[in-house]
Amino acid sequence: MRLELDRRASVPMYRQLAAQLRERIVSGELAEGYRLPPERELAARLGVNRTTVLQAYQRLKDEGLVASKVGKGTFVTPAGGAGARPSPGTIRTIRDAGVPAHDGTPEPSVIRPPWSVLFSDYSNRFTYHDIAEIDRARRGGADGRVIDFATGSPNPADIPDDLLRAVSLEAFASHEFDGQPESPIEGFDELRALLAEHMRTRGVACEARNVMVLSGSEQGIDLIVRAFVNPGDRVLVEQSTFFPALQTFRSADASIVGVPVDADGMRTDLLEGYCARFRPKIIYTIPTFHNPTGTTMPMERRRRLVDVARRHQCLIVEDDAYGELWYGGNGDGDRPVPLAGMENAGYVMYLSTFSKTVTSGLRTGWVAADPHVIARLAALRRMVDQHTSTSSQRICLELLKEGRIAGHVRDLTAAYRRRRDTAVAALERHAPQGMRWTVPQGGYYIWVSLPDGVRALDLLARCRTLGVTFMPGGVFDVDETDETHIRLNMVRPDARDLEDGIRLVCDAVHAMTR
Amino acid sequence: MRLELDRRASVPMYRQLAAQLRERIVSGELAEGYRLPPERELAARLGVNRTTVLQAYQRLKDEGLVASKVGKGTFVTPAGGAGARPSPGTIRTIRDAGVPAHDGTPEPSVIRPPWSVLFSDYSNRFTYHDIAEIDRARRGGADGRVIDFATGSPNPADIPDDLLRAVSLEAFASHEFDGQPESPIEGFDELRALLAEHMRTRGVACEARNVMVLSGSEQGIDLIVRAFVNPGDRVLVEQSTFFPALQTFRSADASIVGVPVDADGMRTDLLEGYCARFRPKIIYTIPTFHNPTGTTMPMERRRRLVDVARRHQCLIVEDDAYGELWYGGNGDGDRPVPLAGMENAGYVMYLSTFSKTVTSGLRTGWVAADPHVIARLAALRRMVDQHTSTSSQRICLELLKEGRIAGHVRDLTAAYRRRRDTAVAALERHAPQGMRWTVPQGGYYIWVSLPDGVRALDLLARCRTLGVTFMPGGVFDVDETDETHIRLNMVRPDARDLEDGIRLVCDAVHAMTR
Structure with a gap:
């Protein structure tokens, strides 16, 4: 095995040695089971300190390319073996149907990577509750309109x-x-x-x-x-x-x-x-x-x-x-x-x-x-x-x-305050017994606590058929178990729909408590 | 201990139980060493399944609030003890000078959080090589100008x-x-x-x-x-x-x-x-x-x-x-x-x-x-x-x-091509022996290999005094050890400075090889 180290180069000698050995191992020139020269012997041959060879071998061990057996020396590991640190929870050998194996046999011309296996564990667990977006895309009640209490951004008319x-x-x-x-x-x-x-x-x-x-x-x-x-x-x-x-x-x-x-x-x-x-x-x-x-x-x-x-x-x-x-x-x-x-x-x-x-x-x-x-x-x-x-x-x-x-914020908050008053008045007028709500001093949201026995997701399903939508409380709950609250963004619907929207939600709650 | 579970609520019973116990533990109402009722006994008292109590206790164990001793029961753990999973490598007890201890003694009115302890391990290891930004902020050669081969974005005149x-x-x-x-x-x-x-x-x-x-x-x-x-x-x-x-x-x-x-x-x-x-x-x-x-x-x-x-x-x-x-x-x-x-x-x-x-x-x-x-x-x-x-x-x-x-890209690449030709001609004219470079077919960069014995960082230090700057190769190297290359962004300097800049770099290399 010919190895050449450049003493004057600024790259440390052990890195030069590791790089040359690595290239020979990955290319297959040094095959599985090949025994690297003993450290002392190689150090003497190259005219370097034994530490240099030790460091180079250690680096290759860290990379999984070689392994030491006590008293026997340092050997090249099998390809595709110890080299990879497998990701916890990811089974790389599972393949989607139609995806070719590694063995180099001819493949079909359309390749669909096995995405579900390739995605990170974290992103596979990731969820996003975009109820608002789904509801905006749907057509709502009889006239196809949706009264939107769900979306967390301003009504376009208020921009x-x-x-x-x-x-x-x-x-x-x-x-x-x-x-x-x-x-x-x-x-x-x-x-x-x-x-x-x-x-x-x-x-x-x-x-x-x-x-x-x-x-x-x-x-x-x-x-x-x-x-x-x-x-x-x-x-x-x-x-x-x-x-x-x-x-x-x-x-x-x-x-x-x-x-x-x-x-x-x-x-x-x-x-x-x-x-x-x-x-x-x-x-x-x-x-x-x-x-x-x-x-x-x-x-x-x-x-x-x-x-x-x-x-x-x-x-x-x-x-x-x-x-x-x-x-x-x-x-x-x-x-x-x-x-x-x-x-x-x-x-x-x-x-x-x-x-x-x-x-x-x-x-x-x-x-x-x-x-x-x-x-x-x-x-x-x-x-x-x-x-x-x-x-x-x-x-x-x-x-x-x-x-x-x-000036814009002054006008906007004045308008929002009026909407809050309208929404709260509508709740007071239409809410069935057992329904409670916060009266916000600012911002977008009224948080409604539902009467016993009315679950937020059931209510949402019912309200969607009526052309009105909101966010169920479970979306925000650390434990994702809250089923007794809903969030109304009272500034999102068109102002003229505010009273109607609240009434529809209240009526749905009422119907579900009967 | 009074506990109240709401059988009709949609929050699972074990979560209700865990929440009520948690609140009493963190408030100190149930002090360190307090023995929780045996599971069977509490289940019978509350009229719930034993599994409900088991699950609630398990949750509190997961949170480090209680611990079981075999044959003795489940006890409240000491506050500030098992509750925290310490971060690997972060010693929360190290404090910057002047930062008060946890013991509630009076503090000085100006508080400086111990940032170095609070930052994540990852961000403490994070480095960013912003040589270009530093050099743009400095004043360069005799006339205060810097010929900038370092920055990786276009010359403002080309926008x-x-x-x-x-x-x-x-x-x-x-x-x-x-x-x-x-x-x-x-x-x-x-x-x-x-x-x-x-x-x-x-x-x-x-x-x-x-x-x-x-x-x-x-x-x-x-x-x-x-x-x-x-x-x-x-x-x-x-x-x-x-x-x-x-x-x-x-x-x-x-x-x-x-x-x-x-x-x-x-x-x-x-x-x-x-x-x-x-x-x-x-x-x-x-x-x-x-x-x-x-x-x-x-x-x-x-x-x-x-x-x-x-x-x-x-x-x-x-x-x-x-x-x-x-x-x-x-x-x-x-x-x-x-x-x-x-x-x-x-x-x-x-x-x-x-x-x-x-x-x-x-x-x-x-x-x-x-x-x-x-x-x-x-x-x-x-x-x-x-x-x-x-x-x-x-x-x-x-x-x-x-x-x-x-149309803009067409004009731009024609201009860049001319600059590439100017830069390469200047290199051919001025480069001392042992200096080599790539001739790019597009993009921004010429990669220069320095003659033996000239280190990129030494060259950069010298060039800065001459009013010219570039990126040393080590910044881009996976191992951060490359000291023999420099990167020149040939499209960043003003076109009229291109030849001068290359000449300055070459002369500096030449001086360092003598």
């Missing part, structure tokens, strides 16, 4: 077309924006500064360096999980919560624990015990206008949450997707201050988005956190999407400049 | 400003685009159809249902890894390759094996052996105008690669980021057909992007693959960024319509 057109045309006509320049990973400086300024109006101490622009706030959850979660880490969440967040935690093999909730959100009185017991890495929470329950955590709970988490060195992910949509102070209390605005909020990573106030088509959100966190998330993001679309960033920048977005 | 402005204004003025509507996850149908049509011009059988629009082609690698890679799965790559792809595979705990390359790209003659030995899940390859080596795989190797991978049921990720930038046929051979265009290419997942032909600010790319793959990637993408920015998609759609982009 500010004229404003978006005006700012887009302004942005793209400007020579400042020639060539749609690449953005820094963290986003354009001017946009980060405007977002920080906006955060300060919400009571959060924030500078541009605390902000990273995201391609939607969900991306923030994904990046935070990569940055912080080791397999097996515990994550505390509200017992019912935003479903994609649960998926993201599961994808990192985190262990999710639901904390009980009541009409004021997460039961922070229990939190000390949960932290001591479970030593969570992260608490993921939606304290304001909660999805799906519509609750808002009072100030006292916010302070306690931040305090308990800090004492346990537990991170908080504050998802504030709906926080801008406060219906105003008349009987609805004060405007909630984000967790990020509490004292000692250094453990809080705040997420928000333009998806709920403007349009989710922009795919633009942001995270506000300690600059150490921003730096880490930015480094990881290089392998995801590098930065948020330049054109989307530019549109958001124009929307924030001179407070243009503020 | 088609007027075309982008025209199509943007057209798109956003149109009432069709009112409200920047939400897109399907896979992208707007019209854009998918145009991309499929474009793929067909490249020789790939492709329909709209084979295409998903991505927020850059890197996102495709990330989604494919989630969809297919289990921890420990093997991935074959060219020995030097696109660095973020390596990071993404590592993030999924894949095991990466480099396949040797030569002037025609991956050594497909060795591939059968590598597949038999390593049983890879995925081969990631850049067959056309390779990054960083500038090589192009000949047809015969392409056929063989597809054939070997298929027989081993191994997926191929074809990264074709540069494939549009073919310099044309004069002496440069035929236009390369993508792997996705070979016979029996069912295992190929094709990725490309607008970043190299137009601007990376668009953050828009695409994947073309079997509809089963598209469906799986789309499901996973819901938890990432949902879909690509509506405005970016609309701009790309306008660019493709009526072949508008084609």
